Amino acid sequence: MLEFILDRANYWAIIGLMMIGLYISFASGNLIKRLVGVSIFQTSICLFYVTLGKVTGGTAPILFGPDIEGGHGGGHGAEETHAAVDAVLTAATSGERYADLANTYSNPLPHVLMLTAIVVGVATLSVGLALIVRIREAYGTIEGDEVRAIDMETAIAQEAEQEKAEREARA
Amino acid sequence: MMDILLNAAPRWALLHAPVLLVMVPLFLAPVLALVPNGRIAWMVSIFATAASLFFALILLGQVQASPVGVVSYDIGNWPMPIGIVFRVDALNAMILLLVSAIGVLATVFSWPTVAAEINKQKHALFYSAFLVCFAGLCGVAITGDAFNLFVFLEISSISTYVLVALGAGRDRRALPAAFNYLIMGTIGASFYIIGVGFLYAATGTLNIADIASQLPSLAGNRSVEAGFAFIVIGLGLKAAMWPLHSWLPNAYSYSPSFVTMFLSATATKVALYALIRFLFTVFRPEFAFEQASFTFILMPLGLAAMISCSFQAVFQTDVRRTLAYSSVAQVGYMILGVSIGSIAGLSAGLFHLLNHAMIKGALFMAVAGVVLTYQGTTIRDFAGLGRSAPWTMTGFAIAALSLIGVPLTAGFQSKLQLGYALFEQGMWWAVVLVVFSSFLAVIYMGRILEAIFFQAPINPRKSRKEAPIFLLVPLWVLALANIYFGINTEFPLGLARDAAAAAFGLEAFR
Numbered sequence: 001m002l003e004f005i006l007d008r009a010n011y012w013a014i015i016g017l018m019m020i021g022l023y024i025s026f027a028s029g030n031l032i033k034r035l036v037g038v039s040i041f042q043t044s045i046c047l048f049y050v051t052l053g054k055v056t057g058g059t060a061p062i063l064f065g066p067d068i069e070g071g072h073g074g075g076h077g078a079e080e081t082h083a084a085v086d087a088v089l090t091a092a093t094s095g096e097r098y099a100d101l102a103n104t105y106s107n108p109l110p111h112v113l114m115l116t117a118i119v120v121g122v123a124t125l126s127v128g129l130a131l132i133v134r135i136r137e138a139y140g141t142i143e144g145d146e147v148r149a150i151d152m153e154t155a156i157a158q159e160a161e162q163e164k165a166e167r168e169a170r171a
Numbered sequence: 172m173m174d175i176l177l178n179a180a181p182r183w184a185l186l187h188a189p190v191l192l193v194m195v196p197l198f199l200a201p202v203l204a205l206v207p208n209g210r211i212a213w214m215v216s217i218f219a220t221a222a223s224l225f226f227a228l229i230l231l232g233q234v235q236a237s238p239v240g241v242v243s244y245d246i247g248n249w250p251m252p253i254g255i256v257f258r259v260d261a262l263n264a265m266i267l268l269l270v271s272a273i274g275v276l277a278t279v280f281s282w283p284t285v286a287a288e289i290n291k292q293k294h295a296l297f298y299s300a301f302l303v304c305f306a307g308l309c310g311v312a313i314t315g316d317a318f319n320l321f322v323f324l325e326i327s328s329i330s331t332y333v334l335v336a337l338g339a340g341r342d343r344r345a346l347p348a349a350f351n352y353l354i355m356g357t358i359g360a361s362f363y364i365i366g367v368g369f370l371y372a373a374t375g376t377l378n379i380a381d382i383a384s385q386l387p388s389l390a391g392n393r394s395v396e397a398g399f400a401f402i403v404i405g406l407g408l409k410a411a412m413w414p415l416h417s418w419l420p421n422a423y424s425y426s427p428s429f430v431t432m433f434l435s436a437t438a439t440k441v442a443l444y445a446l447i448r449f450l451f452t453v454f455r456p457e458f459a460f461e462q463a464s465f466t467f468i469l470m471p472l473g474l475a476a477m478i479s480c481s482f483q484a485v486f487q488t489d490v491r492r493t494l495a496y497s498s499v500a501q502v503g504y505m506i507l508g509v510s511i512g513s514i515a516g517l518s519a520g521l522f523h524l525l526n527h528a529m530i531k532g533a534l535f536m537a538v539a540g541v542v543l544t545y546q547g548t549t550i551r552d553f554a555g556l557g558r559s560a561p562w563t564m565t566g567f568a569i570a571a572l573s574l575i576g577v578p579l580t581a582g583f584q585s586k587l588q589l590g591y592a593l594f595e596q597g598m599w600w601a602v603v604l605v606v607f608s609s610f611l612a613v614i615y616m617g618r619i620l621e622a623i624f625f626q627a628p629i630n631p632r633k634s635r636k637e638a639p640i641f642l643l644v645p646l647w648v649l650a651l652a653n654i655y656f657g658i659n660t661e662f663p664l665g666l667a668r669d670a671a672a673a674a675f676g677l678e679a680f681r
Contacts (some may be wrong), residue, residue, distance in 0.1 A: 025354055038357050045361055045368070052372050064299045104580065110371070113318055117364065120325045124357050127332050138343040147347050162551065 010051045017044035031135065031142045035128045045116045053110035057107040061108035080145050180229055188233070189244040189257040189313055192226035192267065193323075195219050197306035200299045209294025213282045216298045220274040223309060234264045240673060243315065252381050252636050258315030261673035262452075263519065265666045266312040266444045269528055273436045275533065276360045276645040281429040283639045284539045288427045297337060297625050301433070304330040308441045317367045318377045320445060321360060324409065328356045331438060335426040348421035355408060355418040362405030369398030370453075370554040383453045383676070396460050402449050403464065405678025409442035412506055413476030416499040423495035424548075428539030431491065435498055436532040440524055443505060447517070451674040456512045458665035469510035474604055476503025481611035485618075490541075493615050494534055497574065500608060507601065508589050515592040518664075518671035523585035525663050526656065530574045530582055533649035536618055537567035540638030540646070550619055563638045564623050566650040571616040573653040576609045580657040588664070 005012070021044060024037025132142055139147050177185070184191070196219040203212045233242045244257040259267070278301075289297050307327025314320050332353045338345030371377055373394045374385045389395050408415040419439075423431050454461050477500050482494035501523070508520025538548060540563040545552055557564045573580035586605060593601045637643070656663050 022358070023409075025358065034354055038354060038361075041358065042362055045365055046366065049368055050366060051273060076607055109377075110368075116318075116322055120322065120329075120360075123329050124325070124353065126352065127329055128353050131332070131336055131346060131353065134339060135350065138339065144347075151344055151347070159506045162549070166551070 010047075014044050014048045014051065017047070018039075029144045031132050031144060032129075034144070035125060035132070038128075039121065039125055042117070042124075046117060049110040049114045049117075053107040055104060055106045058104045058106035063101075063105075065103060067103055097143040173228070173235065174337055176228055177232045177236065180225075184226070185229060185233070185242070188226040188229045189242065189259055190246065192223050192230065192271070193257075193306050193313060195222045195226075196302045196309070200302035200306065201437040202300060203295055203299040207507040208297045209286070209291065209298070210282070212295040212298040213278070213285070216278045216281075216302055217275070219302055220271060220278045220305060223305070224268075224271040224275050227264070227271040228303075230259050231264040231268055234259055234261055235669075240669075252376050252378050254512075255319050256315045256378060257313050258380065259313060261666070261669035262444070262448065262521075262671075263312050265525070265670040266441060267309060267664075269525060270305070270308050270312060270437045270441060273433070273528055273532055276648060277429065277436070280432070280536055280539070280604045280642050280645040283641055284428045287543055288429075289337055290340055293337070297334070300330045301331045301430075303327075304334060304433075308437055311441050312444055315379050315383065316377055317370065317379055317387065318364075319378075321364050324363070324442075324445070325360055327438070327441075328360065328409075331430075331434065332356070334430040334434075335422050338426040338430070339425070342425050344421070345425035348418075348425045352418040354420045355415075359405045359408030359415075359677075362401050362408065363535070364405075366398040366401030366403075366405060369401065371395045373398070379448065379453055386454065386458075390458065398498055399449075399454055399460065399464075403446065403468075406442055406446040406449065409439070411499050412446075413438050413472050413480060413499060413501050413503055416476070416480070416502075419499055420492055423498070424489055424491040428535065428542045432532060432539060435494070435535055436528040440501060440528055443502065443524060447509060447521070447674055450509065451517065452676060455676075462512065465510045465512050467468055469506055470601075473506035473510055474504045474601065476500055476506065477604060477608040478611075481608050481615065483613040485611060486670035487675070488551075489549050490538055490553060490619055493550075493608045493619065494531065494538070497612065497615065498527075498531060500612075501531075501574075503608075504586070504589060504605070507605075508592065511592050511596055511598075513592060513596065514668075514671050514675060515588075515595055517674060518667045519585065519588035519592045521670050522588050522667035525667060526573070526581040526585045526653075529649050529652050529656070530570050533566060533570035533646055533653065534574065536642060536646040537563050537570070537638075540642050543638060543642070544636045550622050553619060554622045554626040557624035559628065560637045562643055563646065566643070566646040568620055569650040569653055571620055573657065575616055578657075579654065581653045581660075581663070582657070584657055584664070586661045596633065 018041060021037045021041030023072055024131060025034050025041060026037075028034050060073070135147065136142050139148060141150075199215055199219045203215055206212045206215070207631045230242060234240055240260055243251075244259075245251065246255045246257065249255070279299075285294060285297060304327045307323045307325075307330065310323030310326065311320055312321060332349050335352060336346055336349035338348075367377070370382055373389055373392050374382050376382055376385070385546060404415070411419045423435060426434070450456075450461065456462060456465065480496045480500040480503065484493045484500065487493040487496060504523050505520045505527070508516045508523060511517070511519075540560070541553065541556065542548055544560070545556075569580070574584035576582045576586045586609065589605060590602050593599070593605070638646070
């Protein structure tokens with residue numbers, strides 16, 4: 001049991017972070033804190049993907065050593081590298097999941113995906129912060145509850161005004 | 172008609188239609204940000220959306236002509252499981268046609284309302300954000316790669332938050348609404364991407380068709396089931412599935428009229444498309460856990476949305492809020508159709524999706540006309556408008572009748588199909604609930620129609636003032652489409668049936 005838990009230590013950390021982020025984004029009244037929560041949530045997803053990409057005993061996914069055939073040329077044999085990449089591509093497209101390689105490499109794809117997800121996250125964060133600036137200008141507060149209370153007051157005031165106008169129009 | 176188009180189109184357009192459909196609006200968007208004049212930006216937007224509509228029609232023709240019913244396009248000529256592929260079958264072709272057709276109508280109608288509601292310096296930027304949103308929605312509908320779908324979903328969502336927030340010029344409540352939408356939307360997209368991560372862990376691929384081909388051998392795999400749950404919740408949030416709809420009413424009632432109209436007709440529909448794609452193409456209804464989630468989760472949620480949100484719509488005083496709650500209720504109809512799990516049910520859901528886009532598009536266009544001339548959107552503001560703005564309000568009334576489901580309108584036909592599909596499964600009690608929900612629609616739309624046509628105008632400021640012609644033409648195109656497709660259902664129903672068959676992975680053409 002303990003082994004089961006320890007084996008998946010990284011997943012437990014990720015789940016913990018995820019729950020913390022999700023909780024903050026819902027429970028906090030402060031708008032900036034809510035954005036912080038969302039950011040934590042997104043970061044935990046990045047960690048999740050990076051964990052998925054790790055292969056036991058794998059190194060950074062850059063072909064080296066015997067995988068570059070005839071690498072005596074000092075490693076700048078661009079054509080040989082292309083040949084190795086082609087071999088990986090053919091292996092993948094012909095339905096085999098693994099290419100014939102001498103070294104073990106981690107999976108680079110999840111990292112690439114997360115670069116995109118980080119960019120998306122930054123864009124969302126900046127739009128969110130810009131919105132908070134505008135909310136502060138319009139309402140003078142960045143507390144969700146206070147914004148809601150102000151909205152309620154205006155709605156009630158508008159309603160009363162409209163009814164008054166209506167009564168005057170009838171009279 | 173399709174043949175003429177396919178023969179007349181140049182070769183490059185036929186060859187690269189899938190990618191041009193997305194790229195024309197996406198690349199024109201940053202150009203628009205530099206244009207100083209809003210009117211030029213408007214015309215460029217019309218051009219971009221019309222180009223997308225042209226490519227969408229080509230794609231539909233190609234899909235119908237293709238022997239396998241699929242058109243695929245390898246981005247950068249990278250072969251399928253490695254590169255990103257745009258894959259179009261009858262289901263995407265239908266959604267692409269819907270989004271681009273609504274996009275063209277919405278852009279044509281937009282100028283008067285944008286000129287009135289948006290700050291003059293921001294006109295060009297506004298259209299720029301709109302084109303990004305439009306390109307993102309098309310991208311979601313066209314891509315065949317699960318991660319690429321996330322990227323396009325976020326492209327469209329982020330620009331949507333900006334568009335909703337621009338309603339602050341008229342009502343500052345647009346700002347908190349946009350912020351709330353941002354938090355909810357981001358969480359939804361994040362849930363989706365977690366689900367994709369689980370699927371990637373189980374299958375080692377991100378290509379939707381490739382995942383689908385590997386899942387049957389992974390029956391009972393826990394990470395596949397967890398991925399399913401995350402994806403359904405994430406996309407359900409984006410599609411405003413009850414009870415994940417709390418962002419929708421505020422976002423729709425405070426955003427600029429044009430944005431409300433465009434979003435209500437496309438954004439939730441595209442998210443629903445993505446959900447259908449995952450429910451039927453990637454995961455199959457044969458999987459035990461999916462059947463269970465249909466019966467115990469999606470169907471109760473769809474029914475609850477129909478009833479509870481229709482009730483909420485009855486008690487609103489603001490017309491846009493009424494329509495927003497009604498939108499959630501209508502999403503409930505679509506979810507109900509999907510959750511039947513049969514081809515008939517899915518095609519009824521998709522048929523209703525098409526019709527609802529036309530209905531809500533027309534309704535929100537008419538409301539935009541009222542906002543333009545009289546500022547207010549409460550039911551009291553609508554009193555007596557039937558006499559002062561007969562053309563606008565007749566268009567509104569036609570769409571309202573279609574929403575209720577009066578015979579000879581499109582809304583009636585899709586409810587009829589839904590009823591057939593339910594009876595086929597022996598679920599007459601669900602039909603009763605559908606009819607009951609339609610009665611609630613009679614009440615909430617009836618209140619508005621009564622104010623429009625039978626009450627005297629209260630507000631003395633209101634003079635005889637019709638909406639401008641740019642607004643009336645698209646409004647009437649949609650209103651007449653509601654009647655035409657209510658009588659002659661061959662075209663939309665055929666599209667929906669083909670799409671449902673394609674979602675099930677079957678080959679089906681008339």
